[in-house]
Amino acid sequence: MELMTPAGGTIFWTTLTFLLLLFALTKVGWKPILSMLDEREKKLKESLELAEQAKIASQKTLAEQNQLLETARREAQEILARNRKAAEATKEEIIKKASSEAEQLIAKARREIDLSRDKAIEEIRDLAVELSMNATAKLVGKSLDAGDHQSLIDESLKKLGELN
Amino acid sequence: MITQIVEHASEHGEAVQQAAEHAAEHGESGVGFIMHHIMAHPVIKLPTVYGIDLSVTNHVLWMWIVSALLILGFYVAFRKPKLVPHGLANALESLVVFIRDDVIMPNLGHEARAYAPYLLTAFFFIMLCNLAGLVPYGATATGNIGVTATLALFTFFVVQIAGVRKHGFLGYLSTFSPPGIPFLLKFIMIPVEVISMITKHFALAIRLFANMIAGHITILALLSVIFLFKNWLVSPFPLAIILFSAILEVLISLIQAYVFTILSAVFISASVAEGH
Numbered sequence: 001m002e003l004m005t006p007a008g009g010t011i012f013w014t015t016l017t018f019l020l021l022l023f024a025l026t027k028v029g030w031k032p033i034l035s036m037l038d039e040r041e042k043k044l045k046e047s048l049e050l051a052e053q054a055k056i057a058s059q060k061t062l063a064e065q066n067q068l069l070e071t072a073r074r075e076a077q078e079i080l081a082r083n084r085k086a087a088e089a090t091k092e093e094i095i096k097k098a099s100s101e102a103e104q105l106i107a108k109a110r111r112e113i114d115l116s117r118d119k120a121i122e123e124i125r126d127l128a129v130e131l132s133m134n135a136t137a138k139l140v141g142k143s144l145d146a147g148d149h150q151s152l153i154d155e156s157l158k159k160l161g162e163l164n
Numbered sequence: 165m166i167t168q169i170v171e172h173a174s175e176h177g178e179a180v181q182q183a184a185e186h187a188a189e190h191g192e193s194g195v196g197f198i199m200h201h202i203m204a205h206p207v208i209k210l211p212t213v214y215g216i217d218l219s220v221t222n223h224v225l226w227m228w229i230v231s232a233l234l235i236l237g238f239y240v241a242f243r244k245p246k247l248v249p250h251g252l253a254n255a256l257e258s259l260v261v262f263i264r265d266d267v268i269m270p271n272l273g274h275e276a277r278a279y280a281p282y283l284l285t286a287f288f289f290i291m292l293c294n295l296a297g298l299v300p301y302g303a304t305a306t307g308n309i310g311v312t313a314t315l316a317l318f319t320f321f322v323v324q325i326a327g328v329r330k331h332g333f334l335g336y337l338s339t340f341s342p343p344g345i346p347f348l349l350k351f352i353m354i355p356v357e358v359i360s361m362i363t364k365h366f367a368l369a370i371r372l373f374a375n376m377i378a379g380h381i382t383i384l385a386l387l388s389v390i391f392l393f394k395n396w397l398v399s400p401f402p403l404a405i406i407l408f409s410a411i412l413e414v415l416i417s418l419i420q421a422y423v424f425t426i427l428s429a430v431f432i433s434a435s436v437a438e439g440h
Contacts, residue, residue: 003203003309003377008216010204010310013224018318021231021289026281029238033260034280036242 125160132156197391198384202377204308223305230292230305263287263425271429272436275326279432282322286315287425294376294417298410306420307376309369316369319428323365327435336435368427375420379413 136152204221211218241253249257268276268283290306297304305311327336340357341350386402386409 003199006310006313007204007221007308008310009218010221010223010308011314012216012218013220014227014305014311014314015318017224017227017231018285018289018314021234022282022285024231024235025238025285025288028235029242029256030260030281030284032242033238033257034264034277037257037261037264 125157128156128160129153197388198381201384202307202380204303204310221308222303223308223311226296226303227293227305227311230289230296234288234292259288260284267422267426267429271426271433275330275436279322279326279429282318283425283429283432286318286428287421290315290372290424291418291421294421295414297376297380298413298417304376304380306372307380309373312369312373312376315372315424316365319368319424319431320362320365322428323361323431323435326432330436339435364427364431368424372420372424375416379409379416382409383413 132152133149204223206217206219206221207225208220210220237252238256241249241251241256263284264276264280267287268280272279293305293311296302297307306315324336327339330336331339340361341354342357345353383406386406389402390396390399
């Protein structure tokens with residue numbers, strides 16, 4: 001049957017056509033396409049790797065910055081705490097100094113008061129002696145001798161002491 | 165629609181009349197009509213050289229048309245290869261990538277590069293030849309046993325070359341004698357291996373040929389129903405089934421091209437396989 005018999009002419013032409021087609025398509029089609037596909041895949045891979053690297057780098061930077069931020073925050077807090085403590089100490093010191101000064105002032109004042117009082121008492125005593133001497137002189141009309149003087153003074157002082 | 169059918173009918177009526185001459189041989193008019201349409205007939209008469217009729221048949225002509233379309237298409241699409249393709253380049257590339265990734269790579273792996281051109285050419289050539297039969301006035305070159313036999317022979321030779329390239333000539337011959345088999349069994353196994361090598365390529369040729377011719381015979385047989393009834397009023401019924409068959413043939417055209425390519429890839433991979 002003719003249908004099932006390969007014709008020599010057909011085989012000849014098919015062989016020729018197919019070989020030419022194979023060469024032509026390899027030249028205009030397969031080589032450019034396959035190398036382009038390879039190139040694209042390479043580029044894709046490279047891009048992905050690059051992206052991955054960029055991601056890792058950015059993550060590293062972020063971590064570094066976070067760490068930096070954390071350090072800065074801690075330092076700031078430390079400085080703040082230190083300052084607060086120093087201020088507290090200064091405050092205490094000032095208060096202590098002030099109070100000690102005040103105490104000193106008070107003590108000085110008291111000393112001066114005591115001194116003035118003693119002096120005043122001395123003056124009063126002298127004045128009293130003079131007064132009593134004058135009064136006695138007027139009363140007696142004459143000067144007394146030293147012995148009389150003394151006894152009178154003592155008497156007056158005693159009286160003054162009682163008055164006091 | 166009706167005039168078209170009538171024209172078609174009259175056109176084929178001539179064919180039937182022509183076929184009537186064959187009718188005496190075949191005994192019925194339908195067979196002659198179908199045979200007329202599926203057989204190659206010369207378009208350009210050329211002399212016979214060494215007993216080979218070199219006349220260019222319609223099948224050869226369509227082979228040329230398909231080849232020209234392929235070369236032109238790929239040339240236009242990939243004249244300036246771009247990293248990001250558009251339009252035709254994109255469409256062709258997706259097919260190439262499909263064949264490369266789903267047919268060639270899984271079977272041939274790192275040897276893919278050497279055999280990709282052959283397998284890709286075979287796929288595109290067979291696919292377009294198959295589809296050419298569905299075009300008006302078209303002819304299916306792959307519906308010619310001479311064409312499919314030649315294609316199968318190409319695969320056969322590629323398989324032999326691949327084997328020799330991989331194992332060396334003697335090494336390749338030794339793959340026909342599987343190791344670990346008792347000496348006496350070798351008298352059975354070696355012929356079996358040789359026959360298997362020939363049979364699978366023979367089957368490759370027959371499979372493609374039969375699939376393509378069967379679709380055409382179906383369509384033509386359904387078409388001759390109209391002439392058997394001698395009444396165009398019956399034509400809607402066969403035409404509906406013809407439409408279905410034609411759509412099915414589109415599918416079969418793609419599938420058979422795919423099958424031929426994947427089987428070629430499998431045969432090559434079996435040939436280059438280690439420790440066969």
